[in-house]
Amino acid sequence: MDRVWLFYAIQVAASGYALLRGGAPERLTGLALLLAAVSTGLVQRNVPFLFAGLEAGVLIVDLILLAAMVAITLKADRFWPAWATALHALGTGAHLARAISPDVIRLVYAVLSAAWSYPIVLLLVIGTVRHSRRIRARGWDLDWSRQDPTLR
Template sequence: MDRVWIFNALQLAATGYAFWRGGAPERLTGLALLLAALATRMFHQLGAGEFVDVEIGIMTVDIVLLGVMIAITLHADRFWPAWVTALHALGTGAHLARAINPDVIRLAYAVLSVMWSYPIVLLLAVGTMRHARRVRSRGWDLDWSRQDPTLP
């Protein structure tokens, strides 16, 4: 249970930092990660999280978060969201592995679906720090990629 409190504290700190110093991609990612953590916690309180079968509620949260992260990755003028998306896709893939093969060891399913959360939160904090550094040095930093190079 201590690891849950540690993760929650790290998640809140990274999200708070993203809202304080981050641009739009950092803020959206922080909000999405925080909402996903809260929804996952809600499913745990409803009895999910034993990892005996495919955790449908948690899998749904992970799939929605993956969609949000893909959208952020495609539009953000940053590279770090691609890493977050890739790591989260690995965690989401654990649900698929369990669905395809119910013989996947319960502990492996639990670890594979959860272990990516820590580096994802770290990437959010590092991405926010790098954004803040660019703003300090240049005075600005683009949030979103420009789709039309002729626009100012």
């Protein structure tokens, strides 16, 4: 359980950084990831063996987060959200694997659905750092595709 609290601390720090220093895509992604982390903690089944069966509540949270991340990826003038969305889609796919085959080993299901969270948070931090550098270098940075830079 300590690793869960460690992840929450990392997620809060990364999302806070994105909210303070990021552009709109970083802020929205940081907020979505933070809400998903909290929601996952609330909906996860309280049984002695997590991931013993399909975690339907976690699946719903993951699908909502995936939809938000796809929307951000399609509109953002950034490349990193595509990577983060792809990684989250892999984690969401673990639920599909468990639904199709209940014989999937519990530990494999747990790792496949959660392990992608750390690189996604890292991508958020990298995206925020790069956005901050572009702001310092040019004085502006497009947040969304097809946005006029003079409308800052």
